[in-house]
Amino acid sequence: MKIKLTKAINFHGEELKELDLNLDELTGNDLIEAEKQVMTNDNIYLITDLNKSYLIAIAGRLLKIPAETLRTLSAKDFSKITLEVQRFLSSLDSSGTDKAEIPATVPETSSEELL
Numbered sequence: 001m002k003i004k005l006t007k008a009i010n011f012h013g014e015e016l017k018e019l020d021l022n023l024d025e026l027t028g029n030d031l032i033e034a035e036k037q038v039m040t041n042d043n044i045y046l047i048t049d050l051n052k053s054y055l056i057a058i059a060g061r062l063l064k065i066p067a068e069t070l071r072t073l074s075a076k077d078f079s080k081i082t083l084e085v086q087r088f089l090s091s092l093d094s095s096g097t098d099k100a101e102i103p104a105t106v107p108e109t110s111s112e113e114l115l
Contacts, residue, residue, distance in 0.1 A: 007074045023088040034058040049089045055082040
C-alpha cells in the first residue's frame with residue numbers, strides 16, 4: 001500500500017513523498033524486534049496493537065526507515081501509517097485467520113452432538 005505524505009521527509013539525502021507500506025511482507029521476527037525496540041527505547045512494558053510507538057516501530061522495520069525518522073512525520077502522516085499497521089494487525093483473529101474469512105454465523109449444534 002502506497003501512502004502519500006502530506007509533507008515529504010528527508011531520509012539519506014532523498015526526499016520521500018510517498019512510502020510503500022507492504023504489510024504482507026511482515027514476519028513474526030519483525031513484530032518481536034519492534035516490541036524489543038519499543039521496550040528498550042520507550043521503557044514500555046505493555047505492548048498492545050494500539051500503542052503508537054509499537055506500530056511505528058513495525059512500520060519502520062518494514063520500510064527500513066528508523067522509527068525515530070518516522071516520528072518526525074506530520075501528525076496526519078504519522079497517524080495514517082500507524083492506523084494502517086493497526087488495521088492490518090487487528091484484521092487477524094487469535095488463530096491468525098483473516099476475520100474477513102470467518103463466517104458471520106456459526107451453525108447451531110445440539111448438546112447431544114457435542115457429546
